[in-house]
Amino acid sequence: MSELRTNPTRPHAPAGSPASRKTGYRPEVQGLRALAVLMVVTYHVWLGRVSGGVDIFLLISAFLMTLSFARKVEAGKPLRLVHHWLHLLKRLLPAVVVVVLAVLAGTWAILPASRWPDVLSQAWASLLYRQNWLLADTAVDYYAQDHSGASPLQHFWSLSIQGQVFVLWPLIFAGAALLRRALNRWTPLGTKGVSYPLLLAVAFGAVLAASLVYSIDQTASNQAYAYFDTRARLWEFALGSLLALALPHLKPGKALRVVLGWAGLVAMLSCGLLLTVDRSFPGFIALWPTLAAAAIIVAGQSGSRFGVDRLLTWRPLVALGDNSYALYLWHWPLLVLALAGWGITAPDLWQGLAIVAVSIALAVLTTRHVEKPLREWHWPQSRAWRSAVVIAACGALLAAPITLWQGRISADEAAAAAQPRDLTPGAAVLAPENAGKPTPEAKIIPAPQAMKNEWADIDGLCTDANVPSNPLLQGCLQNSRPEHVTKRIVVLGDSHAQQYMAALGPVAKSHGWEVVTLLKGNCRFGGQSDQRDADCNAFNKASAEYVLEHKPDAVFTVASLTHKDAPYETEVPQYLEGIKPFTDAGIDVVGIRDNPRFTQNMPECVQKKGADAAACNVPLQESLAAASPLDDYRGKVPRLHLMDMSDFICANGTCPAVVGNVYVYKDDNHLTKTYVQTMIPMFEERLLAATGWS
Numbered sequence: 001m002s003e004l005r006t007n008p009t010r011p012h013a014p015a016g017s018p019a020s021r022k023t024g025y026r027p028e029v030q031g032l033r034a035l036a037v038l039m040v041v042t043y044h045v046w047l048g049r050v051s052g053g054v055d056i057f058l059l060i061s062a063f064l065m066t067l068s069f070a071r072k073v074e075a076g077k078p079l080r081l082v083h084h085w086l087h088l089l090k091r092l093l094p095a096v097v098v099v100v101l102a103v104l105a106g107t108w109a110i111l112p113a114s115r116w117p118d119v120l121s122q123a124w125a126s127l128l129y130r131q132n133w134l135l136a137d138t139a140v141d142y143y144a145q146d147h148s149g150a151s152p153l154q155h156f157w158s159l160s161i162q163g164q165v166f167v168l169w170p171l172i173f174a175g176a177a178l179l180r181r182a183l184n185r186w187t188p189l190g191t192k193g194v195s196y197p198l199l200l201a202v203a204f205g206a207v208l209a210a211s212l213v214y215s216i217d218q219t220a221s222n223q224a225y226a227y228f229d230t231r232a233r234l235w236e237f238a239l240g241s242l243l244a245l246a247l248p249h250l251k252p253g254k255a256l257r258v259v260l261g262w263a264g265l266v267a268m269l270s271c272g273l274l275l276t277v278d279r280s281f282p283g284f285i286a287l288w289p290t291l292a293a294a295a296i297i298v299a300g301q302s303g304s305r306f307g308v309d310r311l312l313t314w315r316p317l318v319a320l321g322d323n324s325y326a327l328y329l330w331h332w333p334l335l336v337l338a339l340a341g342w343g344i345t346a347p348d349l350w351q352g353l354a355i356v357a358v359s360i361a362l363a364v365l366t367t368r369h370v371e372k373p374l375r376e377w378h379w380p381q382s383r384a385w386r387s388a389v390v391i392a393a394c395g396a397l398l399a400a401p402i403t404l405w406q407g408r409i410s411a412d413e414a415a416a417a418a419q420p421r422d423l424t425p426g427a428a429v430l431a432p433e434n435a436g437k438p439t440p441e442a443k444i445i446p447a448p449q450a451m452k453n454e455w456a457d458i459d460g461l462c463t464d465a466n467v468p469s470n471p472l473l474q475g476c477l478q479n480s481r482p483e484h485v486t487k488r489i490v491v492l493g494d495s496h497a498q499q500y501m502a503a504l505g506p507v508a509k510s511h512g513w514e515v516v517t518l519l520k521g522n523c524r525f526g527g528q529s530d531q532r533d534a535d536c537n538a539f540n541k542a543s544a545e546y547v548l549e550h551k552p553d554a555v556f557t558v559a560s561l562t563h564k565d566a567p568y569e570t571e572v573p574q575y576l577e578g579i580k581p582f583t584d585a586g587i588d589v590v591g592i593r594d595n596p597r598f599t600q601n602m603p604e605c606v607q608k609k610g611a612d613a614a615a616c617n618v619p620l621q622e623s624l625a626a627a628s629p630l631d632d633y634r635g636k637v638p639r640l641h642l643m644d645m646s647d648f649i650c651a652n653g654t655c656p657a658v659v660g661n662v663y664v665y666k667d668d669n670h671l672t673k674t675y676v677q678t679m680i681p682m683f684e685e686r687l688l689a690a691t692g693w694s
Helices: 018-023 027-047 053-074 081-110 113-127 131-138 156-184 196-226 234-249 254-274 284-299 315-322 324-342 349-376 384-417 426-430 448-453 501-511 534-550 575-584 602-609 673-678 680-691
Strands: 487-493 513-519 554-558 560-562 569-571 588-592 617-619 640-643 654-656
Touching (some): 027 053, 027 284, 027 315, 027 324, 027 349, 053 196, 053 284, 081 324, 081 384, 113 602, 131 156, 156 196, 156 234, 196 234, 234 284, 315 324, 384 448, 426 673, 487 501, 501 513, 501 680, 534 575, 554 575, 575 588, 588 680, 673 680
Parallel strands (some): 487 554, 554 588
């Protein structure tokens, strides 16, 4: 993907000719780069999988960089690192700026406002080459089949890693050169000095070993983070560097070159098809595509008409390799924005071909009219400060609209939050005393840009006697302990239990209740069941043991389970079996009815179509069961207290996305913190009525 090339604009010399040997130009590497980017594009567009193509790019970039720096040192030329970095940025940054500006325009035109802040944050991260760390911190699922919900700048993670390595690797080259000079001062006269390639081989061998061990360990324990972790990718660069250093000593015969080339090509192309790579990268599985590419590079120019280099040096393929950087930049945002604009989750054959064709066309235009003219512009080349001016101008061209847009978002968010509360009553408009009253005109809250902050707040980690001994429960959270605790409550379940903390938390504080939460995503509390995965069953078992050990006054749970498709609501698997040990121990259990789930993101529906659109007001019969599953629990377990707040979520036969100028949902199934807070008076009334607490 990077623009570290071996003179790609030089006319192609025939394989094995004196011109080819003199310049070191390797057209088969450009062809390999083209195949790698085609793998990335086709796998993203049609298969929704990881291909291994990015790993090949990383190896090639280090391979070419090592060849370049090693030649300089061996020829006695100064490395001029600052000049190198400035020159490199001047070549890479203009295309980045053009693509990101286009993405910002597409984001404004196509994506809902709730997604704008994330895109803008990633625009900054892309500009500053730290996108991979931003994605690692948010553990983005890069392999999600539904790319329409992904960020159009998500693919900049690999370019960010490359940018970081482009800073680190020259430091290694320079350090090895200084070490060689120092060691050779102590070399006796008449003896051969320390070999520079040998020093580099030791350095990169150490990097490869350390990074590969780290990568394997992190991929096994925290793969979502490891995928974007530079440290887990350094070994791929080190492998490319070692390949460059070893290549002069590898001289396979013609027949072996033919076998190596085709075996490498078959392995490279089949990697994503034969292996479940998406959840295994970048651990040892990434050796498959990188070693395959290494085999092709070792095969080189075979001198045989049956060699794979006959394919890789095909002029159209080499030409595509010259545009591979821009093609990588364009294909992902076009895919994401096209799917969002078309309202689909995956393209068909013809839609995919259209995306690929437009990506190639834009890549050629970007290379020809942006990248190449700036690369060949002589004015910045004569002085380092001139290159710095060009880089600063490119950065300012992108930074200005990002800054202005973020300022506008902050102003809109503040204006929405500053509205009088009587203009945004939320669930209160569904109370019987307000039935039939029109909702006042106002901005809907929370502002779409603030939607990511709509998870219910829990004060912090459990403290003192509430800290669990079981390591499965180390995510235990609790509200601040009241000065005089009148009741102790444990909340069990998943995010649908957590969302009610926006009401239960304030109610508990007003009554002097201590609340502890043991929550695991997508893990509804109940007894052991084959309808849950092993991790969820283990978590629920540990949670139950915690409750029986600490014996709180009550346990709060979600007692039904909603679904996107029919049947829209069912009982929680083994729910009564799960809570019965609590009630047998004299512990009250509160079971609240679940809220609906939908096949679409509800706030985005409003942002695209309006709050009154039929699509954003789903019929009740397509959201909840006609007869509440809670009715089947009544009278079966003493001390079980059932609550149903669905009449403050759905009303008049529909389950709307907006009630009382407040977004009900933050996505396709979670209630917003703001909306649950508007339910506090009704929630408190029903909780006290159901339990008899005071």
